[in-house]
Amino acid sequence: MPQETKSHLDADQPTLEGWIPPLATDAEVRDALEKAFDYRGDVTLTLKDGQQIEGYVFDRQCTGPTLAACIIRLFPKDSDQKLVIPYNQIAAVAFTGRDTAAGKSFQTWIKKYWENKNTSQAR
Numbered sequence: 827m828p829q830e831t832k833s834h835l836d837a838d839q840p841t842l843e844g845w846i847p848p849l850a851t852d853a854e855v856r857d858a859l860e861k862a863f864d865y866r867g868d869v870t871l872t873l874k875d876g877q878q879i880e881g882y883v884f885d886r887q888c889t890g891p892t893l894a895a896c897i898i899r900l901f902p903k904d905s906d907q908k909l910v911i912p913y914n915q916i917a918a919v920a921f922t923g924r925d926t927a928a929g930k931s932f933q934t935w936i937k938k939y940w941e942n943k944n945t946s947q948a949r
Contacts, residue, residue: 842921858919868923873915
């Protein structure tokens with residue numbers, strides 16, 4: 827499966843920073859971990875055994891019918907190793923790291939570009 831690129835967040839939700847999504851259903855787990863992949867900051871995963879892992883999600887694979895068949899891959903904040911964690915071992919997700927791309931949407935760039943262009947032409 828080819829590496830996918832991170833997509834942009836919805837305009838209605840400019841950042842996920844600080845969000846702790848509910849994980850009551852399989853659909854909520856899948857949605858939260860898809861958003862964790864799109865997030866440009868660290869997340870904190872709480873596993874069902876109580877262990878907490880903070881790190882950057884760089885890949886996920888969820889094509890199977892059950893959560894046990896889906897995995898998330900991340901770089902832990904305090905280690906050089908890559909971890910692979912099955913979705914069914916995750917009890918909670920928290921978007922704890924700073925979103926390095928917050929406020930840097932293409933629309934924001936266009937607005938600043940035209941503001942700068944108009945300012946420089948007014949001189």
